[in-house]
Amino acid sequence: MFTLIKNTLFSVSLFNISFNKKKESTQIKEEALVSILEEKVPFKDSKTLYGICGLELIDKMSNDLTAYLFIQKNKDHSSWNLVVPVIIDRITNEALQFGQGYFALEGSGVGLSYTDSIFRKLKEHKANGFNVSICPIIVDNKLLDDFEYIDSNLKWNDLLKDGINLANYQKREFVWIYKQYSEIKAKYQL
Structure with missing residues (x-):
């Protein structure tokens, strides 16, 4: 016991x-x-970013455009290196900033389809007699994340300072991303 x-x-x-x-x-x-x-999350005041519905705003722009495709350097938030498109009016310097998570240059789904839609809108803009440039830039993820907040004080040209042109960074998955980018660009003759 x-x-x-x-x-x-x-x-x-x-x-x-x-x-x-x-x-x-x-x-x-x-x-x-x-x-x-x-x-x-050091920043709290997020910007109002455009999704796919914001593409119609490209039609309202009445000057030459530069479309920056800021691409994540690493895959932090998804299976793809996400793309943040920023469309700049070259005369007024007005910027249309689209949100991270809607666009991609990889895969075969919605993100790639939305990126294709941007190229279609840019082709339409070019058909109206305007010049259009597209610049795919690889950017550090933290910088790209912080760019979505007003209180980070980051502007689109800050992303260019440390960015790498996609054509100059042919490593790992970026070979495929560059191929997808080139195919869409050729498809719309941009």
Whole structure:
């Protein structure tokens, strides 16, 4: 009988010890997660970014355009290196900034289709007698993420300072991205 009680007390003690360790471990993980989130989102005031519906605004622009396709250097948010299109009116310097997550130059789905739609709109603009330039630029992910916030004080030309022209960065998946970009550009004769 004494052995039975002794074994029962021993197992209860082990359970309590492991339960407390688990609780401490969970608390440490939660504190680490809060710390990471605080570091990751230093900016709070996000811009109003355009999605696919914003493509109609290209029709309203009445000057020559430069379309920057800012491409993530690393795949942080998705399976693809996401693209952030920014269309600049060369005379007024007005910018149409589209949101990260809608556009891509990889795959065969919606992101690529939306990018194709931008090229179609740019071709229509060119057919109206305007000059159109397209510049695909690879940009550091953190810089591109911060660009979506007003309080980051980043402007589109800040992305050009550290950016790499897609034609000059033919590594890993960027060979395929450049191929997709070239095919769409040729399709719309831009």
